[in-house]
Amino acid sequence: MTSFRTRHPARHAGIASALAASLTTIAVLAPQPLSAETTEEKGLAIAVEADKRDLGWIDSESELNMVLTNRNGETSTRQLRIRSLEVEDPNLGDKSLTIFDHPRDIEGTAFLSHTKIAEPDDQWLYLPALKRVKRISSANKSGPFVGSEFAYEDLVSQEVAKYTYNWLRDEACGELQCFVIERFPVYENSGYTKQVVWIDQEEYRAMKIEFFDRKNSLLKTLQNLDYKEYLDQYWRAHTLQMDNHQTGKSTTLTFDDYKFKVGSKDGDFTSNRLKRAR
């Protein structure tokens, strides 16, 4: 039994790309010499530069394994494939398509998302048992993604305009030197008051993110590990470790190698084609 099938590039697109883009990169700006620069401007500049360095990847696809661990150490797994399509318009987010392979009772379920900046995303779900494509409400970006510690808003593409920014400090992060910035969601129904992001100064990759809940208490920490560089430019983390400090639960995402520029088209990321996704 093959749990993942090879797919035709032309039909790949969607959630995957958004997920990939969002999880792994944060736009950053080469810091200007900062005489009159405020910390807000510096934070934004870092975000813009990170974003700039991740432009032009066109599309990507990857397979990933998700391990959910509860507070007693019991685990359950998900396997899914994600295809992403870069959308150039800075006022729009990327498109992504997620297809589930495991657990088997949700095999073939597909999720299409057109990311927006400050308004709810457009989302459709394909339910294979009924052959039904259902437009779903995306008002709740803070809800858990398939029972994991990742919220939808953690997984969709992280466009610059989704947050306002503030630079806090520079500090060492492991062997690297990092910018530490705060970002505040523009989207009013976000589950977070703020996030604190560690971005390495060399490649502008998000190394760690702390999420603060609506009561401004530390909720979760995400660590992005095992970065690899693709096409001499695009860095993608291959292990994402999310720990929920309030529940003791955690989720680990492990990505297979990404494929870029596989030939996905906008038409592959439409609701009418969702029922053909495999």
Added chain:
Amino acid sequence: MKSGLGRSRHPRKRGQLRASAAAGALVVTALISGIAIPFAARAGEWDFSGSIAGELRVFPNSPAFDEQDDTKLSPSIAVEPEVVYEWNGGDDRITFVPFGRWDAHDDNRSHVDLRELNWLHVGDDWDSVIGVEKVFWGVTESRHLVDIINQDDAVEDVDGEDKLGQPMLNLNLFRDWGTVSGFVLPGFRERTFRSNDARLRGSLPVDDDNATYESNAEEHHIDFAVRWAQTFDDLDIGIAHFHGTSREPRLLPRVNPDGRVVLIPRYDQIDQTSLDAQLTKDAWLWKLEAITRSGQGDRFFASVAGFEYTLFGILDSNADLGLLAEYLYDGRDEDDAPPVLTDDDFFLGARATLNDEQDTTFLIGGIIDRDNQSTSVSIEAERRLGEFWKVELEGRLFVNVDDDDLILNGVRDDDVITLRLTRYF
């Protein structure tokens, strides 16, 4: 409740086998004509999956009619494997999904069907399906009014969501101005009905071996359908037309040679135009389905309209609570058209999604007749167990049934609770 009406004394496999044969022929033709060369030229990929489900139905009450067995516990097993072969990098795909159920008490519910056997070819801005396939149209929850391509597999459940495979030639064109889908539907599938002695059979038995048709071509009449679907920002909309054999039969009383009154299914030729639309605004989903149909007495109009509103993260948890309300109207003249439960009814429902690791969900809903308050209640709960199992509990309850309610009265004592354990592989 479409399925609650009838019974039959004979297990019937005739319709299923005939349609299966037709589908098989279609796929074989397709293979010979178009896909044999690429098939041989490049090795493809196989995928095997499926499920096997053990089910126990509990009928707490004794049946209303003498011929029905007083079955309190009724087990059955259902198997649905899926075999997929893909080649051309996934642009060509053959899907084979047979289905079989063995029911301890209802001979008609023990049945096999070909849910899918088709060849899908995906082009740049089009795709096509040849063979037996299942197609769903619509947006509402309480009634699938515009969904007309597939016949109900009405012995499976009373919710109208189980369908028989339909042989078809289907072409879909994806354009900037929408998706156009054309369907040629050879080989009509007759609705399944429960056995004479089975629970949920309705007040009179259905003799489905002697179904009659308006068309001289009978079940060989070739039906057609076309649909346009498009998304405009928050609005998803579909407009469709169907020309052919009504999936809903009229049930005509006859005295059979044994001197018993039975119901004979009668399949009319109809034309049905439909609209389905959903407006998605934040946590609100506004839904509409409407049809107008000719061919069964006077042209009539029917619709389902309502909303689903979701409260996210209730009680400071990860759980979501969806509230559903729909109004159902059907203007058909029941002397000339198949009777329906939902002529002037309200549907109220709630769906709780825990968003936990086991995908636990609960759904409760009731369809209430505005005239006589007869109510049909549906309760569903499901949860994954481990990695490969799912457990489901369903209740179908008929409450406050009015003596004059043609459909519900036939199943008034057939409240049923179903426990189902499914193993996926």
